[in-house]
Structure formats: C-alpha cells, structure tokens
Amino acid sequence: MTQDNLTKRQREILNFISEHIDREGFPPTRNELCEYFGFRSPNAAESHLKALDRKGVIQLGRGRSRGITLTAMARASLPAAGGRTPLPLVGRVAAGSPVLAEENIENEYRFDPALFSPRPHYLLRVQGLSMRDAGILDGDLLAVHRTPEARNGQIVVARIDDEVTVKRFQRDGQRVSLLPENPDFEPIVVDLAQQELAIEGLGVGVIRSHLTG
Amino acid sequence: MTQDNLTKRQREILNFISEHIDREGFPPTRNELCEYFGFRSPNAAESHLKALDRKGVIQLGRGRSRGITLTAMARASLPAAGGRTPLPLVGRVAAGSPVLAEENIENEYRFDPALFSPRPHYLLRVQGLSMRDAGILDGDLLAVHRTPEARNGQIVVARIDDEVTVKRFQRDGQRVSLLPENPDFEPIVVDLAQQELAIEGLGVGVIRSHLTG
C-alpha cells in the first residue's frame, strides 16, 4: 500500500532501474533511461526520477552521476531484489503434526530460488541412509516443492501412518511402491484401497553442509 | 592465489570500491577515489583502476561514469558483505586458467553464508562419478572454500598438470594421495618432489539441483 500510488509507467521506470543495477552493477543515467524507453528528451527521465524521489521509492543524489539509490520501500515491492524469501528448515517431524508446523521448524535460510526448479517451499533434514545410492545421505537437507501429485520415478516426501519418509515414487494402479535407493532397505508397498498415503511434496534438490573429514 | 598478485595498495582500492558500492549503491568516480585516498591527481585513481582491470578483478566500462564492475574473481576475495554478494558458479575449468577466471564462470547465485562453514567462495560443478560413494554425483555443485592447506581426510579441489579434480586428501610426507570414493576409480598419487600439486580449496558443501526422476 505504501507505494501503490506509483503509476504503471513509474513502476516500469523503477523496475528498469532495479534491473539495470542487477545487470550492470550501477544505476542508469537519464540518457540510458531515454534510450530504453524511447524518450526524446532527457527531461522525460528527469521528471520521472523526481516523481519517484518524491514518492519515496528512490533517493536522488544531487550533482552525482548515476546517483540513484533504491529505498527499502522500493525493495520490498520489487520481484528480483526482495524476492528472496527465507526457506524454513524442517527437522524431525513429530508424529501426527503437519510438516510445516511451528514445532518442526529448526531454522530459516535464504537462498537463490533460481537454484532449484520447481521452486522449493521448505528444506527437510533427511534421516537415515535409505536413499544413499541416489546421493542423499543422513543429515542432508532435501529441498521440497509442496504438491500432492507425483509421477513415477520422482523422489517424494510421503506420509504413511503419521510417518514422514523420503523415497522414490512408483505407482501401478492402486498400488504405490516407495522405493529406497539402497539394497539394505526394503520397498514400502501401499495399497491405496486399504491404507492412506499422502504425498507431501517433491524433492527438487539436495544441500549437504557437512562433508566428512 | 589468482589475485594475490594485487599489491597492498591495489587491495585497499578494491576494498574501497566494494564498500562504496555497499554503502551508496553505486561505484565511486575517480575523484571520489582521490578524495578518499588523498590523491592530488585524478590520474592516480585512473592508473589504479587500469591496473585492477588488467589484473581481472574489475571491469571498466569505457566512457561510462562510475562504470566499474566487480568480477567474480574480486568477490571471492572480498570480505562477505552481509551475504549479499553472490557466489560464482564455476563450470568447466579451462586448462591452465585460474579457477575463477571470467571464462570459467557460468552463473552466480546468492545464498545464506550461514549454511556452510567455513564460508564458501565459489561453487564448482563436479564432473564424473569418482566421488559417488561420498554422495557427490556428476553435475553436483561443490561449495568451495579457498585455501591452499588441507588436512588428511578432507575433500579438496586440487590441480595437477592444469587439471582440476575433486578428491579426498591424504598426505604422507612427500607423498600425497588423492583418493576417489568409488572403487571403479584409481587413487592419484603425487610425489611432491617430482610433480606440482596445488590445493585450490576445500569442499565445504554440496548442492544438487537436478534429482533424477
């Protein structure tokens, strides 16, 4: 609501400034704004900047080239700059509680959403070695994208009888197999007609912070 | 070691540029450098910038005011500026080139420095399966902390004969073994008296963005 009094055009200008900073490492000049937006007069850019300054989303340094600073107000509304929402780290999931329940959250970490696709919603600390041969070890953080749907072969976070587990998904009609990636473990087979199975999400990435040694 | 050929003065200049960007949001002008360092001639600043450009830690945009861009090489050696500095992703390392040379940088990702310890300086894309049993697979990103020193058992990024490789480090007097974690691969044994071995850094974490499935 703070800067929703920005017009559509002013928002375009603001976005361009932010992107320019991301791309080049410094803000644009009036002329560079003109070039991008097709203005024939540098004053078109100047008056836009003045307006954005008046509305508090940027600050203009007088007499300084490229003296444009984005304020906190601007950053909060920009997709690229402010969009690094922290991901909660889910540790041991208490039986019966939702994965993302307050009591299960150990910590929060920010990182680039572009690293994983689709976008992860939380990190789950993996317990045990049942997925060892897929390179997922005890203590690893699994980046999880929340969705109730899974295709065969995908690595899923599943819940059976209030137990949360990470396995490879394999469906065959009414029969779902949760396959470990370690010969020391047995597949879990569920008949959907008899037993409940909830897919909590898909594994979209792995983060390991403690290398042995 | 790549940019350790920076002189003390040049490092001071580089630090000031980085701090200026953090503080003001854009790089300094020649005059601002002069003011800070007490130069009486703008050419003092100019020639320092030229030197930093030549050494690859900054890039100068010709004819652009404040046209100074920090390269990945610079960022890796600068103190972590509040986790805002992105980590460069190093892909295939061209033979003979420094790991952090511009040509080897594929991308840049920001994320929480608290995730790994010690602090990683860059991400290296792992090739091959020689560390499979340590849960490091082909295509994984290894978070690397730059240091020339390693202790036995640590996972290192090493360079032999212009080849960069990830292995487990084992030293025995003048003999260093680089141990794979996969029985299909043979250890690399180096006699330090006969062959050069450079430790580029320590593996401090793993990120995998593509799960099979």
Place this chain on the structure above:
DNA sequence: TCGATGGCTGTAAATATATACAGAACATCG
C-alpha cells in the same frame, strides 16, 4: 472549470567524469 499531476518534446547550459599525455621517484627482477 480550474488547478494539480502525469507524461512527454526541445533546448541549453553548468558541471561532473573519464581519460590522454608528460613526467618523477622508487622498487623489483632477470
């Protein structure tokens, strides 16, 4: 219907900035 604001063109300067040229003193290294 007036006044304020948004969104521009066009012109003109003041001044901020980059950058070349000509040194000088001092180190380092083959």
Place this chain on the structure above:
DNA sequence: CGATGTTCTGTATATATTTACAGCCATCGA
C-alpha cells in the same frame, strides 16, 4: 644494469551527465 611495474603529481580536454527553463496535451478530482 636496463626493463618493467607501482605509485604518484600536474595539466588538459572531450564528453557524459545532471538539471534548469519553456512548453504541449491529457486526465482527474474539487
């Protein structure tokens, strides 16, 4: 020892950049 690199002073200039002034047209709330 000469070549090369570092770190500066000092001067000059082309140009990049900001920024004021004078307008034009449209929209919108009072």
